[in-house]
Amino acid sequence: MNSSDDVDALLYLSFGGPEGHQEVRPFLENVTRGRNVPPERLDEVAEHYHHFGGVSPLNRLNRDIMSSLEGELAERGLNLPVYFGNRNWHPMVEDTVERMAADGVRRALVFATSAWGGYSGCRQYHEDIARARDAIGQQRAPELVKLRQFYDHPLFVAANADAVTRAYAHLPEDVRTQARLVFTAHSVPLSAEERSGADGRPRWYSRQVHESARLVAEAVGVTGYDVVWQSRSGPASVPWLEPDVCDHLDQLSARSVPAVVTSPVGFVSDHLEVIWDLDNEAAEKAGELGMGFARADTAGTDPRYARMIAELVSEHVENQRVRKLSPLVTAGCTANGQLCVAQGCC
Structure with a gap:
């Protein structure tokens, strides 16, 4: 994947958050499924959301970033549609990938809103991608390649x-x-x-x-x-x-x-x-x-954040050099879409 002609779209993949009181508990159950979190802890966290009207600011903030990102991509001549999907709440990534397939997307890059390695910050996003592709079938699903970690960009x-x-x-x-x-x-x-x-x-x-x-x-x-x-x-x-x-x-x-x-x-x-x-x-x-x-x-509120995402895309589609400030590994997951675990990071 080394040319803008090879990439049809960008999937902006995030954690998700409720946008109303009635969504809080189902959202938290999605987040904690299989993790043995005590019900009283869910009740405690739910009250935090209800304190703010049952609305997480995350989806709004992500939409603001995506709007800026579209402009940054256009300035670079990368006229890629940006799709929005979440792990734990609507728009769910499975539904988003279904829409991408219906729109004719065949190859897309994935920006996950985590700078880090580790399971929840990296590998779980690969699992989200795989689950979404499996949900609509490997034959119909677009190829999805996760961009690299950016903790030291x-x-x-x-x-x-x-x-x-x-x-x-x-x-x-x-x-x-x-x-x-x-x-x-x-x-x-x-x-x-x-x-x-x-x-x-x-x-x-x-x-x-x-x-x-x-x-x-x-x-x-x-x-x-x-x-x-x-x-x-x-x-x-x-x-x-x-x-x-x-x-x-x-x-x-x-x-x-x-x-x-x-x-x-x-x-x-x-x-x-x-x-x-x-x-x-x-x-x-x-x-x-x-x-x-x-x-x-x-x-995320800084204009340089959207600029950074556009730069990560350019690394892929225009073979731009990788800019990083640390000698620590930055998981590839870019050239061939392999799981980070192949490089020992998560």
């Missing part, structure tokens, strides 16, 4: 770095220079991290998060920072990546840190886990501790 790093700089400016001047920079990402079970990658080292997800945080901090000019986790959803008996962001705020307060800037580098959009876990819970915790608190924007 210069535009992704720059968008996050500028967001951090703006967040610092929101803190009072008397604590700004003493504020601790804290990066957050979605926690995952330790069982997923303890299995090894191709080089025998720990799994790629947390390594890539730490690398992205390092690159952003370096771009901002901050040498002291932390990487913490948020939004765990499994039973208490199952160990997940720690520390949790709110527990970490307690630790920083005990060290007399007067303020924090949080950067949700592990998330590309301000969806509910960002606005609840950080803008509500973490902000309230900081207030209780008497700490200044500022939260950086996610990269």
Whole structure:
């Protein structure tokens, strides 16, 4: 797949989110199916959605990004229709791929809204693609090739770095220079991290998060920072990546840190886990501790994010060079559509 003539479309593949009170519980059941999440945890998370009218901002944010992306592609002479599909809620990816087939699409690239390796950030999107193709039959289904991970793409790093700089400016001047920079990402079970990658080292997800945080901090000019986790959803008996962001705020307060800037580098959009876990819970915790608190924007609201996606497409269809800032592996999954597991990343 090395020419624009070979590609008919782009599938924008995301997580999904409810858009009304009645959709919240079915959406959460889709998300947690087979994961042994206690019903009381679903009830708790459902209340977070109901607090915001039962609507996740994710679908709206994705549609905004897609609108910008279409313009970016057109500027490059890549007049590809952009289709929208989700893993967990409408528009479901199976329905979207069915529509693509009906429209005559034969070969499409897939941009998944996760920068990372690991199961949920990479391989599960391959499973989504395979499931959607199986649903309509391999003969009718278009070929779907997932674009590479982008945790270290210069535009992704720059968008996050500028967001951090703006967040610092929101803190009072008397604590700004003493504020601790804290990066957050979605926690995952330790069982997923303890299995090894191709080089025998720990799994790629947390390594890539730490690398992205390092690159952003370096771009901002901050040498002291932390990487913490948020939004765990499994039973208490199952160990997940720690520390949790709110527990970490307690630790920083005990060290007399007067303020924090949080950067949700592990998330590309301000969806509910960002606005609840950080803008509500973490902000309230900081207030209780008497700490200044500022939260950086996610990269998806920055125009460079859509530009980055267009650049990833250009890597494929125009053989543009791969731009990355880290020596860590970036899973290919591009030239031949093979599962990332072939390269040991997920």
